[in-house]
Amino acid sequence: MDKAETSGKAADQPRRSWKQDPDRVRANILLVARQVFADKGLSGTRVEEIAARTSTSKRMIYYYFGDKEGLYREVLADAYRQTRKAEDALALGGLAPDEALRRLAEFTFDHHRRSQDFIRLVMIENVHGGRHMPDSADMAGENSSAIRLLEEIYARGLASGLFRPGLSALELHWHISALCYFNVSNRATFSRIFGNELFEEPGQDALRRHIGEMVLKLVLA
Structure with a gap:
């Protein structure tokens, strides 16, 4: 198995986990976002930073919550x-x-x-x-x-x-x-x-x- 194939399989693993356990992914995003928003506020927070601390991607955060304000609202709730x-x-x-x-x-x-x-x-x-x-x-x-x-x-x-x-x-x-x-x-x-x-x-x-x-x-x- 070459490196490209190995890398591709590794990249596919998070995507499979998103499909298999979306509730876990969503809960992980909320947990990390709560910490970042509490530390930096709404205006000081970047979605990229939240994504980097989770097991998901910026695209998936937008998929679940729409935008940064939508994520912030759900974190509050x-x-x-x-x-x-x-x-x-x-x-x-x-x-x-x-x-x-x-x-x-x-x-x-x-x-x-x-x-x-x-x-x-x-x-x-x-x-x-x-x-x-x-x-x-x-x-x-x-x-x-x-x-x-x-x-x-x-x-x-x-x-x-x-x-x-x-x-x-x-x-x-x-x-x-x-x-x-x-x-x-x-x-x-x-x-x-x-x-x-x-x-x-x-x-x-x-x-x-x-x-x-x-x-x-x-x-x-």
């Missing part, structure tokens, strides 16, 4: 989907409502801390005025699960007399998200001004605990 899936996997139904709410707040803190590329994507999209966000109808299924989870916890807390009336699941979601988001989004500037103490493990442990306590104090009767 997938990032929110992954966050909601992680929340849905929590087993909170067997916990008392106050403990369930605390657990959810602490989970959100840890999730955002681990998924810093997700927070950077949200920061970037806010710079763009949210214009690349998927339609609200497309996002409702993923994001309403977070609200449904809080509605269930809050309803149980009201029924047991643990929680005070007059709040909403959407408001609770806002408070939890705001507290946990700041820990990642403003780390660079905050630590430059005040030092890194709060971002070392003891500081992060304390912040996680305090966020759970603050949310509970907001809702407890």
Whole structure:
């Protein structure tokens, strides 16, 4: 077998894998694109760089996602989907409502801390005025699960007399998200001004605990 034939077979291998497992190829593109977009933003990202980091080609990226903005939109939607899936996997139904709410707040803190590329994507999209966000109808299924989870916890807390009336699941979601988001989004500037103490493990442990306590104090009767 000559070199040209060997080279041709090697080139054909990725193409066969595209046809055999398109879901895997698409997932790989989204994973790599998420990292690049979070690092360089929409305008600073080149599709060629994403293709070079994946097992596919620029042509295939356009085949799956249309163009760079289409890929960016799908990366955003997938990032929110992954966050909601992680929340849905929590087993909170067997916990008392106050403990369930605390657990959810602490989970959100840890999730955002681990998924810093997700927070950077949200920061970037806010710079763009949210214009690349998927339609609200497309996002409702993923994001309403977070609200449904809080509605269930809050309803149980009201029924047991643990929680005070007059709040909403959407408001609770806002408070939890705001507290946990700041820990990642403003780390660079905050630590430059005040030092890194709060971002070392003891500081992060304390912040996680305090966020759970603050949310509970907001809702407890």
